[in-house]
Amino acid sequence: MSEQLNFEVPTMAELMAKGEEPEILFWVGCAGSYDERAQKTTRDICKILHHVGLKYAVLGTEESCTGDPAKRAGNEFLFQMQAMTNIEVLNAYNIKKIVTGCPHCFNTIKNEYPGLGGSYEVIHHTQLIQQLIDEGKLKAEGGESFKGKKITYHDPCYLGRGNDVYEAPRKALEALDAQLVEMKRCKSGGLCCGAGGAQMFKEPEKGNKDINIERIEEALETKPQIIAASCPFCMTMLRDGVKMKDEDQNVTVLDIAEITAKANGL
Amino acid sequence: MVSQILFIVLTLAAVAWFSYNVKKVIRNIRLGKPANRDDQPKKRLMTMLKVAFGQTKMFFRPVPAVLHLIVYAGFVIINLEVLEIMIDGIFGSHRVFGGLGIFYNFLIGSFELLALGVWLGCAIFLIRRNIIRLKRFSGVEMTSWPKSDANYILITEILLMSAFLLMNAADAKLQSLGAAHYISAGAFPVSQxxxxxxxxxxxxxxxxxxxxxxxxxxxxxxxxxxxxYSKHFHILFAFPNTYFSNLEPKGEFTNMLSVTNEVKAMLDPSFTPPEGEVGRFGAKDVNDLSWVNLMNAYTCTECGRCTSVCPANITGKLLSPRKIMMDTRDRLEEVGKNIDKTGNGFDDGKSLIDTYISREEIWACTSCNACTQACPINIDPLAIIIELRRFAVMEESQSPASINAMLGNIENNGAPWKYSPADRFNWAKES
Structure with missing residues (x-):
């Protein structure tokens, strides 16, 4: 099981040149493209797509920021510039369906692009994984066993409260026969990791605690072996929290895509 | 006869004074910018029935939910009694519905049980606020007036219920004595x-x-x-506020049409933006907000559920979503008073941002929507925070340095970090 991909990731440009269209576009996102830790999740999503034989493609270097952090920070100009440029690219490729590796990209493209001329069916990668499991295309076999392992899942705000997706990620975990334990604040009552609303890119205001520490303390109360995430920004915040608490020897933070890929030996 | 006239004069005065004040409130709300909340009337009605009438969101915290439901049901149902009081007051009759017999007895009996429930509920609420001192009811914005306001409401309700029960007790005793006018009517399970x-x-x-x-x-x-004058306005505003609440996914922020036109003109020189004045981007003051934001402010009953789940507030930051709503109402009231005194267009040199809400507060928000989820009547503090950020960023170019750097990176590299767009696909090649 190497980190390296043993297959080529197809780009839209290549598919277009061959006169083909993908079933689904994988929107990687900035974190998934550049952040070293998130890149692993990105590759695992590709491995899953490749494994089930779904015809997919990425935009590669033609992808650009959705504009989410600009919009949350109040720069509507920059957001709409990014959005319209992206929509032009997506529409030129006649994209119908998109899976994203990030709840922020998911929310922005799904909810905020239609008003600017970009209407697509958009799902988050945990929803795709759930669908594949439901269709029997993806099982939890041939890889690492998660049976009985204690996993707690952290709801990303823009997937959970933002778009009411609470079940898909949990179903993906249930398929592993793992022991799913909920934190006190979960689902619609979930506590933010501290990264949203452009906080990821700035120092927090003066207070008595960092938000990710507050969250990780609650996660650690469930005595988990794995903390499951489904957002690259939550991933950063949670991992930092685990390190600050000196628990990185005992607790691993993994994206649902990574867990799924591991369980299938991908 | 004198008492009938006195009653009619009092009723008219009460209704007139109330209408006068409500008109002012509606005028203040109309200072807000337009927002389209007329779509999907069926879904809106259902939302109002579920959230305001059914109080579904209250049950996230069951203890106060049950107490509140009793007080609410008591308030609504006992007010049926006001209909009888009105008729008796105007025509000098006594227990005019007494002729309904058993049904009347059932009604009065239920009112009494509810009155006892309201009495106890309010007493427990007072204990929670003043003796147990729940954390939710404190905070920087909970100064002496908001605290007194809450206590006045609870004490008044207790006094009203006491008067209602004492009145019935006296009536029952008069009935048993066979006093003139005091017809035998009603059942008195509590006041007996x-x-x-x-x-x-x-x-x-x-x-x-x-x-x-x-x-x-x-x-x-x-x-x-x-x-x-009070936070208790929510007993009326809860209904329009939920009816006109946001029906879109919480993660979705509005796209600003004024910006869309400018961006389109930038990207496509042949596009001519529609005529009309482009107003201020975002909100500096209350009249830059939408009427929905302003109605939200009058609806807030300062329960603090939003603040108690706010990740910034929990970790000791200055931001409190409840304060955002209270500041908006206070500033709006101030602007309204300025208009009363000097007419439109008076500038008192104050604004919602800086005079009331600080930059530190608006930049502490993670836009996690915990506050909007927690609000039992669908108030949206996040929408106001984002409008204030829009003003700070687009009109003033004032944002924290690291935010500016992030925005610059997106503009130049198409990513919030300083990476080359040419490297965007490297993840597929490296290990």
Whole structure:
């Protein structure tokens, strides 16, 4: 099981040149493209797509920021510039369906692009994984066993409260026969990791605690072996929290895509 | 006859004063910018029925939900009694619906049980606020007026219910004495236990019964007219506020049309933006907000559920979503008073941002929507925070340095970090 991909990731440009269209576009996102830790999740999503034989493609270097952090920070100009440029690219490729590796990209493209001329069916990668499991295309076999392992899942705000997706990620975990334990604040009552609303890119205001520490303390109360995430920004915040608490020897933070890929030996 | 005239004059005065104040409130709300909330009337009606009438969101915290439901049901149902009071007051009759017989007895009996429930509920609420001192009811914005406001409301409700029960007790005793006018009507499952406290002479009993009757109705008129000055306005505003609440996914922020036109013109030189004045981007003051934001502010009853789940507030930051709503209402009231005094267009040199809400507060928000989820009547503090950020960023170019750097990176590299767009696909090649 190497980190390296043993297959080529197809780009839209290549598919277009061959006169083909993908079933689904994988929107990687900035974190998934550049952040070293998130890149692993990105590759695992590709491995899953490749494994089930779904015809997919990425935009590669033609992808650009959705504009989410600009919009949350109040720069509507920059957001709409990014959005319209992206929509032009997506529409030129006649994209119908998109899976994203990030709840922020998911929310922005799904909810905020239609008003600017970009209407697509958009799902988050945990929803795709759930669908594949439901269709029997993806099982939890041939890889690492998660049976009985204690996993707690952290709801990303823009997937959970933002778009009411609470079940898909949990179903993906249930398929592993793992022991799913909920934190006190979960689902619609979930506590933010501290990264949203452009906080990821700035120092927090003066207070008595960092938000990710507050969250990780609650996660650690469930005595988990794995903390499951489904957002690259939550991933950063949670991992930092685990390190600050000196628990990185005992607790691993993994994206649902990574867990799924591991369980299938991908 | 004198008392009938007095009653009619009082009623008219109470209604007139209330209408006068409500008109002012509606005028203030109309200072807000337009927002389209007329779509999907069926879904809106359902939302109102579920969230406001059904109080579904209250049950996230079951203990206060049950107490609140009793007080709410008591308030709504006992007010049926006001209909009888009105008729009796105008025509000088006594227990005009008494002829309904058993059904009337059932009604009065239920009112009494509810009145006891309201009495106990309010007493427990007072204990929670003043003796147990729940954390939710404190905070920087909970200065002496908001705290007193809450206590005045609870004490008034207890007094009203006490008067109602005492009135029934006196009435029951008068009925058993066979006093003139006091027809035998009603059932008194609660107040029967109070009759022992009362004197035995008919004159004193009539005085108590009439006294409580007047206290009850004057109390209700007073309470009605207290609403526009109080957080308790939510008993009325909860309904329009939920009806006009946001039906889109919480993660979705509005796309600003004024910006769309400018961006389109930038990207496509042949596009001519529609005529019309482009107003201020974002909100500096309350009149830059939408009427929905402003109605939200009048609806807030300062329960603090939003603040108690706010990740920034929990970790000791200055931001409190409840304060955002209270500041918006206070500033709006101030702007309204300026208009009363000097007409439109008066600039008092103050604004919602800086005078009321600081930059530190708006930049502490993670836009996690915990506050909007927690609000039992769908108030949206996040929308106001984002409008203030829009003003700070687009009109003033004032944002924290690291935010500026992030925005610059997106503009130049198409990513919030300083990476080359040419490297965007490297993840597929490296290990």
């Amino acid at each position: 236990y109070l009759t022992g406290l009362l004197p035995d002479t008919e004159v004193s009993l009539v005085a108590i019964e009439r006294g409580c009757w007047w206290f009850h109705i004057i109390g209700i008129f007073g309470f009605l007219n207290y609403l526009p």
